[in-house]
Each structure stands twice: as structure tokens, then as C-alpha cells.
């Protein structure tokens with residue numbers, strides 16, 4: 001019996017019809033079980049972000065006889081986290097040695113660079129500097145450097161104030177770490193190339209505007225019910241990013257975590273001020289929340305972003321400061337873990353919130369790294385929403401989390417640096433699928 005929970009009730013309410021795309025394009029395979037049950041795809045991947053696409057790509061390229069459909073609810077691929085991030089190819093410096101993040105970031109980074117070179121995707125290994133501006137940051141600074149050595153990040157070195165100035169003439173600091181292997185890229189371009197390569201193989205499809213609404217379990221396959229009808233699949237892989245807990249729940253998986261969305265607002269340097277940043281300038285991270293702390297990022301299109309902050313978002317896919325969804329807010333705020341996290345970290349939360357609504361405070365934070373920055377050097381920029389998985393105890397889940405069930409795999413936590421690590425995460429999902437689904 002297929003363990004993907006029978007959502008017949010939902011499916012019936014949705015008035016399920018066969019998906020015309022499935023009928024047109026799928027392989028219509030048969031399971032030789034005597035009953036000759038037909039299905040459309042061996043594997044359906046939910047989510048056309050970089051993790052879903054990299055996973056599908058790796059499976060397609062390692063198992064030639066397998067048919068895969070990637071379903072994306074939006075009209076475009078990479079519409080959420082993958083298309084709303086800083087575009088940094090992270091080195092892997094910060095992550096706990098031995099963690100999945102540390103292992104897959106370094107491996108994924110090298111593979112991403114080779115992939116981009118091979119497929120003509122724009123990228124640049126411009127390096128970054130981490131800059132301490134005050135004595136009290138030096139203990140964390142040393143810890144970050146030791147961590148980098150332990151993670152064997154190539155070429156990292158400590159630098160002094162003069163070398164900081166040589167690399168970034170407008171930056172001021174008392175000590176720095178140079179990380180030469182950090183780079184920049186547009187992850188949406190990577191996602192689109194992956195989709196192309198997936199469709200190049202066999203009967204694979206990447207179907208946009210297909211929102212997965214429910215799963216209807218049959219004996220030998222699962223009907224994946226979408227807004228455009230249903231597709232029959234033997235196995236499902238959930239890479240739904242900000243919605244991954246909801247998709248897991250639809251499949252009957254008790255994930256013991258929930259996605260709590262955090263919005264990050266960016267500012268952008270004006271055309272005239274752009275010369276103040278050559279590549280990437282980061283502050284010393286707080287080990288408890290390494291993703292906090294505003295930084296300067298030169299992007300592959302030449303613009304320079306500064307930010308982001310991190311504030312609770314009342315809408316999972318809401319990019320405006322006042323965006324609100326009752327359903328999403330209820331999901332997050334009716335969860336005990338969210339409140340435990342808020343109570344434990346209220347000081348961080350408060351300071352992030354004040355900066356979200358005060359350009360002056362945000363600006364002051366930026367000025368620590370570039371003292372000559374003037375208020376009219378910055379203008380409001382883009383925003384992104386992070387899918388932060390939070391456990392019932394209120395602890396943010398730090399490492400990547402991928403769980404398997406009999407006929408399904410669920411990527412339940414893939415925060416930064418998952419875009420950098422995506423090809424290595426894809427390898428991991430591929431290996432898990434090969435074992436679990438007997439590919």
C-alpha cells in the first residue's frame with residue numbers, strides 16, 4: 001500500500017480530471033503487477049526552485065530509464081527563494097564542521113562553478129572579506145576563522161586594516177578575513193538551465209503553473225492532484241521550499257517542524273555610490289544567527305545590494321512590508337515552536353524589526369563597514385523570504401533536513417547556502433531516491 005496518505009476527500013472536492021499535459025507527454029508506463037496499472041511519471045518533483053530542479057537533474061542524469069515531472073505552481077521557475085536571494089556562491093566557511101551544510105556547500109560550490117563554466121552561465125569568483133569593526137567582535141572573528149580552517153576553505157587568510165583598504169578602499173575595519181573562493185551568480189539562470197537539461201532527457205517534463213493541491217493514494221502509485229488535473233506517479237519528491245511542511249502534511253508526513261517565514265529587505269546603492277563596494281563585504285557573524293548582519297553584495301548584474309534584515313513575515317510568499325495572509329499567519333502563530341522561538345530571541349527580533357521600519361537605523365549599521373556612506377547613497381531594493389524550519393522546542397533547525405518515507409522524499413529544511421549547495425543536495429537526493437525507490 002502506498003504510504004502517501006490518501007487525500008481522497010480533498011481530491012473528490014477538487015473534482016479531479018486527468019491532466020491534459022500528462023496525457024500528451026507522459027510515458028504511460030505500466031506496472032507489471034498482473035493488473036497493468038498505468039502511471040504518467042516515475043517521479044514527480046514538487047517545486048521548481050533550485051533544489052527541486054537540481055534533484056530532478058541529478059536523477060535524470062544518473063538513471064536514464066526514469067521519467068520525471070517537475071511541477072511548479074508559479075508561471076515562472078525560481079519565483080521564490082531561488083529568485084529572491086543575494087546571489088552569493090558561499091564558501092562554506094561558517095557552517096558547523098561535519099554538518100550537511102558544511103559538506104554540501106563546499107562540494108556544491110565547486111560543482112556549481114564547473115556547471116556554470118560548462119553551460120555559459122554568468123558568474124564571478126570575486127572573493128569576499130569579513131570585517132571586524134570593534135574589539136568586542138574579535139572572539140567571534142577568531143572562531144569564524146578557525147571554523148574556516150576546519151572546513152578546509154581554500155585560501156582563507158587574516159588581513160589587517162591596510163589590506164582591507166587595498167581590497168575595499170572605502171571599508172574600515174580593525175581586522176579582516178579574506179575568502180577568495182566566494183563568488184556571485186544569478187541562481188535563476190542556473191535554475192532555468194537545469195530545467196532545460198532535465199527536459200533534454202527522455203520523457204521528462206518541467207510543468208509551470210501546476211500547483212499541487214492533494215495526493216490521492218492508489219495501490220501502486222499516487223495521483224498528484226493539481227489545479228490542472230491529476231498526474232499518476234510512482235514516487236514523489238517534495239522540494240516546495242516555503243511550502244514544504246504543507247506539502248509534507250498533504251502526503252501524511254508528520255514532520256515535527258514548521259516553516260516560519262522571515263522576510264529580508266534589501267537596500268541598493270545608487271549609481272553614484274556603487275564604486276564604494278568592489279565585491280562582497282560582510283560583518284563578523286553572530287554564531288547563533290550567522291544569517292543576521294547586513295552586508296554589501298555586488299551582484300552579477302553590477303548592482304550593489306545592502307542588507308538584508310530578517311523579520312517575521314505575515315505571508316510566506318509576501319515581499320512587501322505590509323503583506324498579510326491570514327492562513328500563513330495562523331499557521332505560524334498557532335504553532336508553539338514559533339512562540340518559544342520569539343520568547344528566546346526577542347532581543348534579536350526587536351532589533352531586526354526596528355531596522356526594518358527605520359532606514360536610519362539600517363543605514364547606521366551599514367556605516368560601520370563603510371563610514372563614508374551617505375544617507376542618499378542608498379535606496380530601497382528587493383526583498384526575499386526565507387523558509388526557516390523551526391522545531392517544536394522553538395529551536396530554528398540549523399542543518400539541511402531531508403526525510404524519506406516509503407514512496408516519497410521530503411526536503412524539509414534547505415535554507416542558505418542551499419542554492420550554492422544545490423547540485424550536491426541533488427546528489428544526496430538522487431542517492432536517497434536510488435536506495436529508497438530502488439531505481
Ligand SMILES: Cc1cc2nc3c(=O)[nH]c(=O)nc-3n(C[C@H](O)[C@H](O)[C@H](O)COP(=O)(O)OP(=O)(O)OC[C@H]3O[C@@H](n4cnc5c(N)ncnc54)[C@H](O)[C@@H]3O)c2cc1C
Pocket residue numbers: 046047048049050051052053071072073074077078079080081082083084085086087088089090210211212213239240241242243244247264308383384385386387414415416417418419420421
Ligand atoms: C533573502 C535570502 C537570501 C539568500 N541568499 C543566498 C545566497 O546568497 N546564497 C545561497 O546559496 N543561498 C541563499 N539563500 C537561500 C537560497 O535562496 C535557498 O536556500 C534556496 O533557493 C532554496 O531553494 P528551494 O528550491 O528549496 O526553494 P524555492 O526557491 O523557494 O522553491 C520552491 C518552489 O516550490 C514551489 N511550490 C511550493 N508549493 C508548491 C505546490 N503546492 N505545487 C507546486 N509548486 C510549489 C514554489 O512556488 C517555489 O518555486 C537566500 C535566501 C533568501 C530568502
